[in-house]
Amino acid sequence: DQQVKQNSPSLSVQEGRISILNCDYTNSMFDYFLWYKKYPAEGPTFLISISSIKDKNEDGRFTVFLNKSAKHLSLHIVPSQPGDSAVYFCAASQLSNFGNEKLTFGTGTRLTIIP
Amino acid sequence: DTEVTQTPKHLVMGMTNKKSLKCEQHMGHRAMYWYKQKAKKPPELMFVYSYEKLSINESVPSRFSPECPNSSLLNLHLHALQPEDSALYLCASSQVSSSTDTQYFGPGTRLTVL
Numbered sequence: 001d002q003q004v005k006q007n008s009p010s011l012s013v014q015e016g017r018i019s020i021l022n023c024d025y026t027n028s029m030f031d032y033f034l035w036y037k038k039y040p041a042e043g044p045t046f047l048i049s050i051s052s053i054k055d056k057n058e059d060g061r062f063t064v065f066l067n068k069s070a071k072h073l074s075l076h077i078v079p080s081q082p083g084d085s086a087v088y089f090c091a092a093s094q095l096s097n098f099g100n101e102k103l104t105f106g107t108g109t110r111l112t113i114i115p
Numbered sequence: 116d117t118e119v120t121q122t123p124k125h126l127v128m129g130m131t132n133k134k135s136l137k138c139e140q141h142m143g144h145r146a147m148y149w150y151k152q153k154a155k156k157p158p159e160l161m162f163v164y165s166y167e168k169l170s171i172n173e174s175v176p177s178r179f180s181p182e183c184p185n186s187s188l189l190n191l192h193l194h195a196l197q198p199e200d201s202a203l204y205l206c207a208s209s210q211v212s213s214s215t216d217t218q219y220f221g222p223g224t225r226l227t228v229l
Contacts, residue, residue, distance in 0.1 A: 032215045043119070043205050043220035044158065051215060089157060093215070101146065101209065102171070103218055105157035 138206030
């Protein structure tokens with residue numbers, strides 16, 4: 001049962017334009033959402049996060065939007081740069097029965113920025 | 116500084132070998148995690164340590180044995196692995212274990228089991 005879904009396995013965007021990556025989730029117990037960027041054979045790098053009590057968080061070129069009623073979040077990158085080419089994972093967090101954080105990842109979207 | 120280090124970077128082992136993966140962080144984080152990532156799949160949680168105690172084991176086979184010697188170190192001992200255990204093993208840490216703490220990942224160990 002995939003609780004966090006990224007329905008676009010890949011996305012190509014022209015350099016300088018806006019990249020929009022989407023993520024849907026099914027578990028209403030998730031209360032914290034994160035985006036990670038990953039290059040091949042490297043660990044995920046944290047990009048930006050948002051708490052479930054907010055609907056928008058911005059950090060430089062990155063903005064994350066959360067629509068709780070639709071159980072949907074998106075990552076906007078503007079302007080897109082060639083160095084943004086990577087796989088982007090959406091992740092959602094909830095407290096486990098043992099009081100620990102459990103992070104559930106989406107399947108990833110491969111973003112390619114075209115020069 | 117949000118650095119998590121992992122050694123070795125690559126490891127090739129036979130099915131009868133015993134080896135260990137190491138993870139270290141000096142951010143004062145009290146929660147540490149092991150994940151497994153297969154090609155073209157998302158990372159999957161294996162173990163969670165909170166204040167040096169194992170708090171989550173996601174039904175991982177006993178051929179994987181985690182150890183947390185102190186708050187900065189996390190090991191994963193490997194014994195009698197199968198070829199299907201070949202994957203990227205990722206370590207992560209977070210401030211304290213709650214649902215709004217950000218996990219920071221290491222670069223991973225690429226494991227190949229022959």
